[in-house]
Amino acid sequence: MTTPSLQDGINEAGSPVDLLWRPDDAPWTPPVVEPEHAGWRQEQHAWHSAVALSDLSHHMSDTVVEGPDATRLLSEVSANDYRDFAVGRAKQFVPVAPDGNIITDGILLREAEQRYLLSGVPAAQNWVGYHGARGGYDVEFSTDPDSRHRGGGPPRLFRYQVQGPLAGELVAAVFGGPLPPIRFFHTAPVELRGRRFRALRHGMAGQPGFEFFGEWRHGAAVEEALLRAGERFGLVRVGGLAYPTASMDSGWIPSPTPAIYTAPELSGYREHLPLRSYEGVRPLTGSFFSPDIEDHYCTPYELGYGRSISFDHEFIGRDALRAAKDDVRRTKVTLEFDPADVRAVLGDDFVHGYARNRVEVDGALVGVTHQTDSFDPAGTVLSLALVDREHARPGTGVHVAWGEHPGPGTDPDADLGFPRIRATVHPAPYGEHARTRYRLNP
Known part of the structure; x- marks a missing residue:
């Protein structure tokens, strides 16, 4: 029996959003480890x-990429600079689709001259493995899935x-x-x-x-x-x-939606990926809904990865990414929720979630949350969000619509009576140490 592909799942569901939209899906937490130790x-x-x-x-899933063509492969499927990438160094791995939007990031460690370790969610590793197997590269792969999927x-x-x-x-x-x-x-x-x-x-x-x-x-x-x-x-x-x-x-936004669901030139990739892959099961949920999956994509520049990008080599998505550099519409911010609204809307039990919730100014959509957490050192709830640049100045007041849009079949802008939580824009990273000094440490 043939294993259904991601493309099979999209075809059967009717669209990528129909496949991925799952209101009230439980938020991700690390497998195996205890939920709490001291609280x-x-x-x-x-x-x-x-x-x-x-x-x-x-x-995390780990993939070893090893062989004479390992560096050439990684260079041709990501926007990173490999010229001074010394053995023993790690960097944020930034692969992009042909349209310049991100696949997802990962951590890439150069373990030896011809050996790399790529860690994180599997999407970036799937991308590298697919192109490595089909591009005539002299390279070998070895993957150790995360403990939820290792079997x-x-x-x-x-x-x-x-x-x-x-x-x-x-x-x-x-x-x-x-x-x-x-x-x-x-x-x-x-x-x-x-x-x-x-x-x-x-x-x-x-x-x-x-x-x-x-x-x-x-x-x-x-x-x-x-x-x-x-x-x-x-x-x-x-x-x-x-x-x-x-x-x-x-200030790290985890697991952006991989920009692989619509481009005609990626049809072979979608047919290669199993339906039960990360790309087929990572849910979309929250008060922000669009029937167009491309409205969930984002660029590396919006995520703050601009300094990791180099145009000194050819790579997939290079021209589109270069164009995106001069047209960055949104920026990454931290939203600090009003404590009184948190108590009234979320109560005391909320801890963590990845819902894509609407960020509004005067009722108009100006951004989308990507991760929202109770953060006791701040005394309230914080959210990492991508917000239109004209509303991203620290101190700007916004509202976050809190709720679960039912998804396909309901107008994206329907008034569903969601409560609005007042929030104030802060920089990302939120922590002053991380924002101003951490990467400067020896």
Whole structure:
């Protein structure tokens, strides 16, 4: 029996939006890890006031791209600059469709001269694998899915992230002294009691931090060492409810809609992707509804990836992306919800969600939310949104329509009686440390 393709699903549903629109779909949380350890509020405060430990071993898919043509392939399917991409360095991977809109981002680490590790949601990895297999490249792929889709067995790699003002002191205690200086998004080999792995200078919340990753068989010992040393620093383990909310500090919009559902030249790609792939099951939901899937697309410039883009090489979508550079209609912002409206509309139980909700000024649509979280350090709910540039100035007042549009069959602009939540525009990243200093750290 032939496995249905994404294109089969679109054809049967009638349109990409008919396929993907699922009101009231449960928000994503990391698989396997406990939802809470100390309580999600305390866990959020830990990466601001002390030190937090997050287990990132289970929620990302990893694809190794290896071979003589690995660099050429990656260069030809992404907008990144590879000229000075040294071994041991990581970067935000930015692949775009022929129309210049983003496929989705990922984290790309150069492990060796001809070997790369691409991590994140599978959409970018699917894109690279498809073109690598059909373009005559001398390259091999090996993928380890996330723990929800692996089908049993442990991950290939462990990943533990420590971050917060005391992260440096904790790391020094674990390793018997400070690690050698590591620049932001660079890695270095480390060793702990005969176990060798790597340290990535990183921190989702913008605070000082590291990601430690290596062979799964060493993971339990590394975690135990971090927990034991962390006792005197007030270390708090972060669970699956709090971890996604770290995006609010860093200003990272996760999982934009891949721009692959409509272009005629991508019909072969849609026929290649299984219907049950990430691209076929990632839901659309919220008060913002459009029957045109292209209204859900966005460019790398809108997401803040402009400095990752280089036009010094040929790549898919290059001309369209160059044109988009001079016509960036929206910008990324953080919306700070009015606390009284939060209590009246959301109550005390709301934690986290990815609904695409309407952002309005005087009743007119001016933007769309992408992630909304209760954020206890701010004392309210925050939302990452793309907003028309004329309404993106910090301090601007907007309203967020809160509700679930029923989807196809109902007018996108129908008055459905959704409550409006007052909100104020703030920069993204929201955290001052992440916005002004973090990437400048050595």
